[in-house]
Amino acid sequence: xxxxxxxxxxxxxxxxxxxxxxxxxxxxxxxxxxxxxxxxxxxxxxxxxxxxxxxxxxxxxxxxxxxxxxxxxxxxxxxxxxxxxxxxxxxxxxxxxxxxxxxxxxxxxxxxxxxxxxxxxxxxxxxxxxxxxxxxxxxxxxxxxxxxxxxxxxxxxxxxxxxxxxxxxxxxxxxxxxxxxxxxxxxxxxxxxxxxxxxxxxxxxxxxxxxxxxxxxxxxxxxxxxx
Numbered sequence: 768x769x770x771x772x773x774x775x776x777x778x779x780x781x782x783x784x785x786x787x788x789x790x791x792x793x794x795x796x797x798x799x800x801x802x803x804x805x806x807x808x809x810x811x812x813x814x815x816x817x818x819x820x821x822x823x824x825x826x827x828x829x830x831x832x833x834x835x836x837x838x839x840x841x842x843x844x845x846x847x848x849x850x851x852x853x854x855x856x857x858x859x860x861x862x863x864x865x866x867x868x869x870x871x872x873x874x875x876x877x878x879x880x881x882x883x884x885x886x887x888x889x890x891x892x893x894x895x896x897x898x899x900x901x902x903x904x905x906x907x908x909x910x911x912x913x914x915x916x917x918x919x920x921x922x923x924x925x926x927x928x929x930x931x932x933x934x935x936x937x938x939x940x941x942x943x944x945x946x947x948x949x950x951x952x953x954x955x956x957x958x959x960x961x962x963x964x965x966x967x968x969x970x971x972x973x974x975x976x977x978x979x980x981x982x983x984x985x986x987x988x989x990x991x992x993x994x
Contacts, residue, residue, distance in 0.1 A: 788826035799937030803849035851988035
């Protein structure tokens with residue numbers, strides 16, 4: 768292989784590594800694996816993802832540019848600190864957009880996809896999950912399995928951006944909120960409404976679920992700040 772093609776190969780490998788890290792950290796943020804204010808340790812992340820520090824730093828800076836992370840003067844990269852006013856704004860946008868996205872999905876989602884959504888709902892039907900990380904990941908997948916089915920990619924990207932900002936707050940929701948949550952009943956309603964192709968009922972149940980859960984977090988932050 769000549770020097771030119773060797774250089775191309777290295778660049779392609781770097782790009783693949785950076786994209787893999789970007790997707791991994793993006794998913795971790797959405798699923799609440801990092802909490803508000805938490806510092807991202809580059810070397811630890813590089814080791815966990817079996818790559819070097821350089822693609823990790825580059826991927827994290829992409830997420831800084833997207834507003835999902837912050838970059839301090841000390842060159843450290845972290846999740847933005849908890850802020851109830853910011854979260855309240857994100858909450859309002861999520862309720863508005865996700866209800867509509869779910870309604871659009873109702874006429875397009877396949878029966879196999881509905882079966883998968885229903886299976887995830889069954890796994891989420893617990894007030895004391897043994898694996899909190901898995902529970903949070905299932906919660907994310909329940910919602911996005913529906914939103915992806917809407918086949919509205921622009922709206923989906925906006926929703927993903929909002930989840931990037933709100934995902935870390937899942938740590939204030941799970942497990943504390945679960946004993947009081949009406950989520951299991953609402954997810955059952957969503958699955959039944961999807962089978963009946965009832966877009967209005969799907970949207971209403973999604974919006975109610977979001978209002979309840981996200982409202983709990985706003986109230987908690989407003990009353991006492993991050994715990």
